[in-house]
Amino acid sequence: MKKKTALVAILATSALALTACSGDGASNGGGDASGDTYNWDMTITVSETSTWWAGAEKFGELLDEKSDGRMTLNIFANEQLSGGDPAAGVEMLSDGSKAFSYNSPIIYSGIDPRFSAITAPFLYQNYEEADAAIEAGAADAYAGLTEDMNIKMLGFGESGFRQLTNNSKEITAPEDIAGMKFRVAGSELFIEIYKELGADPVTMNFSEVFTSLQNGTIDGQENPFDVIYSNGLMEVQDYLSVWNYVYDPLILGMNLDMYNELSDEDKAIVDEAAAEANAYQIELSRDKESEQLAEMKEQMTVTELTPEQLTAFREALQPIYDAYTDKWTPEVLEAVTPQ
Template identity: 35%
Template sequence: MSRAGKILAIGGLFIASIIGTAIVTNGSKSTTNSTIAGESQVQTLRFSMSSNTQHPIYDGASKFKELVEKNTNLTVDIYPSAQLGDDRAAIEMLQLGTLDVSIPSTAPLANFYPEYNVFDLPFMIPNEAVADKVLRSPFASDMLEMLQSRRLIGLDFWENGFRHLTNSKRTVTNVEDVKGLKVRTMESPLHLDAWKALGATPTPMAFNELFTALQQGTVDGQENPYPNIALNNLYEVQKQMTDTGHVYTPLVLIFSEATWNKLSASDQAAIRKAATEAGDYQREVNRRVNNDSLDTIKANMQVTELTPEARNEFRQATESVVDKYRDVIGSDIIDSFTNEIAKAEKETATQ
């Protein structure tokens, strides 16, 4: 073989070796295709969140920061109150690698992953005990793993909680009372469809615009968990709350894949453990604040509890939404979700 031929042969073997290594590495399910053997290539993690410092989500983020900084050489900087952008903007920044960590609700994620609409289907999860089991199940693990297809790493589900309707117009005791109300919703087509099915006029809007919109009468009402209502003083511009509990909203702790691949294997493991421990802590705080927030709401608003018959009426009115989103979400995912809920209900009923 000529000298040139030998060079080409050696070069070809070298390239094949690189390609082969890349194929083996990228085929790994562990999402560590660029894992650093020694120290991480980043020192500071920027953590963006939409909620303010009074919300239990901030307590969870602070616990996450404490655990990460205790067990790694990394620093975590938290940016509350949407300082770096709302949930949707944060997700886009994570995909671009210009942000490191965020904790959005599932509804904004559904703009990027239609399958995530499953968590916002109305009247699915009945209580917190069932939610805990479902969000730490194999189904939940599969949903987190799905995020890597769009350059995100899903670590854990935290809790926003059950959403309830407030308004400044009238007492809502049944579906008929909802008709004609202008209700602010998250920027989610599914949420819009659910409120249309109930006869309301839904208006998508960023949360940081909500108080002013309620104050000025741009919308009549909104729907959120108790802490969001109380800690943001929405009772100052709303007179009525109905304990609808129509959707249980999880939060998703997500990392930029670009950042994740700059972390050492040991730091990745420490972060995964911190995510779970901080998630458990955040749930505890959220439920304590949930009770305190309901007390604040009752002191400032008229609170109506739906009868079982009225709740069933609400559920029946929104069944068409579940059917509509089967093709969007995937029947297999909806069926897996409902099966996991049924399993959790059975397990919690015997405890």
């Protein structure tokens, strides 16, 4: 991938700057490390075949390596600790029922709408724009938002640009979406996006999506390539529209109380492991996209929207910006705006 080395350096630097079960060793409250041991739980929203899982595994390996075996990470896919409910999973992270999670800011936005600013429709045209905004201030802004929830943000991973699948027809214009029932991410913003396009949006836990598509309860859904591919949604969907309409990063979060109880040395271990794991996960996710898309083209009708077609969607969704600017607040919106 282009600029791969630079990307890793940027992500590692920004994550370091931001710098379930609780630990079973005594805390030092910021002093020198005393050899405490920790057995932590971490959850992700999707399956073990995703790059989310690979990033979490890398994080666990790095924690073990850098701590000489004192830090152990237990990883749970599909939000197993919260019954498949990612919003409940974020609440568990906040109250200390688990130590870590990878979650989209979309899930956080159900608690605080400011989180949805970075997932505004057609905010970024490509990964370079998203990377630049994150480095310039978005990461710092979101670190502040998570602290308000008693969560330490350990940098951004990445889910990718979100796409649209359905079982009815090829979608190339806003009017094609009208009347169709789509499962959307559990966020007021996404419900309003699809209502603005004339669709019938519904929310449900991601663990229910495959079956709902299979039995026709819903016509389609929207997610990045990795989530679509790793969960086999192409087996129950006929059409894929590639429109890159929302950039979706992942917040690697740690319960703030647990983080603050670590010694300075152990905080550094967690920060460094997180920075390296996030960079690894993002690189892996971007590297896999072309391969995943090629395989999905063998099973689905794939339409890559033209610049003119995308312009029609951008214009149709301008009212979303008008309605949400105040909810995002000028400070957060400025932080995520492309440089």
